[in-house]
Amino acid sequence: MIEVKNIVKSFDGKEVLKGITTTYETGKTNLIIGQSGSGKTVMLKTLLGVHVPDSGQIIFDGRDFAALTADERRDLRTEIGMVFQGSALFDSMNVEENIAFPLRMFTKKTNKEIKDRVQQVIERVNLVDANKKMPSEISGGMQKRVAIARAIVNNPKYLFCDEPNSGLDPKTAIVIDTLIQEITHEYQMTTVINTHDMNSVLEIGENIVFLKNGKLVWSGNSEEIMKTNNEDIVDFVYSSELLKEIRRFHNNQK
Numbered sequence: 001m002i003e004v005k006n007i008v009k010s011f012d013g014k015e016v017l018k019g020i021t022t023t024y025e026t027g028k029t030n031l032i033i034g035q036s037g038s039g040k041t042v043m044l045k046t047l048l049g050v051h052v053p054d055s056g057q058i059i060f061d062g063r064d065f066a067a068l069t070a071d072e073r074r075d076l077r078t079e080i081g082m083v084f085q086g087s088a089l090f091d092s093m094n095v096e097e098n099i100a101f102p103l104r105m106f107t108k109k110t111n112k113e114i115k116d117r118v119q120q121v122i123e124r125v126n127l128v129d130a131n132k133k134m135p136s137e138i139s140g141g142m143q144k145r146v147a148i149a150r151a152i153v154n155n156p157k158y159l160f161c162d163e164p165n166s167g168l169d170p171k172t173a174i175v176i177d178t179l180i181q182e183i184t185h186e187y188q189m190t191t192v193i194n195t196h197d198m199n200s201v202l203e204i205g206e207n208i209v210f211l212k213n214g215k216l217v218w219s220g221n222s223e224e225i226m227k228t229n230n231e232d233i234v235d236f237v238y239s240s241e242l243l244k245e246i247r248r249f250h251n252n253q254k
C-alpha cells in the first residue's frame with residue numbers, strides 16, 4: 001500500500017500538484033487518469049522519487065520516503081518495477097538479456113539463478129519462443145511483454161506503469177492490461193498505472209483517481225465510474241458517443 005498525503009509539487013513557482021491525498025492499494029490496479037497536463041506524469045515521477053515534493057508525505061507500507069536514510073531509499077527503489085511508455089528496451093540486447101538486466105545490476109545472484117528466474121518470467125508473460133530475439137524483431141505487444149517481464153523479474157512490491165498501452169492496437173492493449181492485472185493479483189503488488197485509455201479504465205480500473213489541473217477531483221472503481229454524474233468525469237470519460245452508449249446500456253442492465 002502506498003499512502004499519499006497532501007502532496008504539493010511546483011515548478012518555477014507554478015503548482016502542478018495541489019495537495020493530492022490518496023491510497024494506492026496492495027494487490028490492485030490503481031489508475032491515475034486525467035487530461036493532458038493534469039499532473040499524472042509528475043505524480044508518478046514523484047512516487048518514483050524522481051521529483052521531490054514541496055510538502056506532503058509518501059508512505060510505502062509504513063515507510064515515509066522522506067524520513068528514510070540514503071541506504072533505505074536505495075533498498076526501497078529495488079522494490080519498485082517500472083514499465084516505461086514506449087517500453088524503453090535496450091536495442092542491443094536480446095529479450096533474455098533485457099529481462100536479466102535488473103538482476104545483473106541490482107542483485108548478487110549467480111548466473112544460474114539469473115537464468116532460472118529469467119526463464120520463469122519469460123514463461124509467465126508468454127515469451128518462450130522469443131527469448132533470443134532482438135527488440136527490433138518482435139511486435140509492439142511483445143516488446144511490452146518484455147518490458148513487463150523486466151519490471152517484475154526482481155519480485156517488486158510496487159509496479160509503476162506509464163501509459164502501458166500507448167501505441168498498441170485495442171485488442172493487444174486489452175491483452176497487456178489483463179496481463180498487468182493478473183500479475184498484480186498473483187504477486188500482490190501495489191500497481192499504479194497512468195493511462196489515457198478508457199478501455200483500461202473500464203476493464204481494469206479497480207481503484208481510479210481522476211486528476212484535473214493538479215487536483216484530485218474524483219476517485220472510485222470502474223463500476224462507479226459508469227454510474228457517476230460527476231461532470232468532470234462525464235466530460236472526460238464519456239467524450240465519445242460510443243462510450244456514452246456503453247454507459248447507458250450498462251446502467252439500464254442494473
Ligand SMILES: Nc1ncnc2c1ncn2[C@@H]1O[C@H](COP(=O)(O)OP(=O)(O)OP(=O)(O)O)[C@@H](O)[C@H]1O
Nearest residue numbers: 011012016034035036037038039040041042043196
Ligand atoms: N520538469 C518540469 N518542469 C516544469 N514544468 C513541468 C515539468 N514536468 C511537468 N511540468 C508541467 O506540469 C504540468 C503537468 O504535466 P504532466 O506531464 O504531469 O501532465 P500529464 O497529465 O502527465 O500529461 P500527458 O497526459 O500529456 O502526459 C504541465 O503543465 C507540465 O508542463
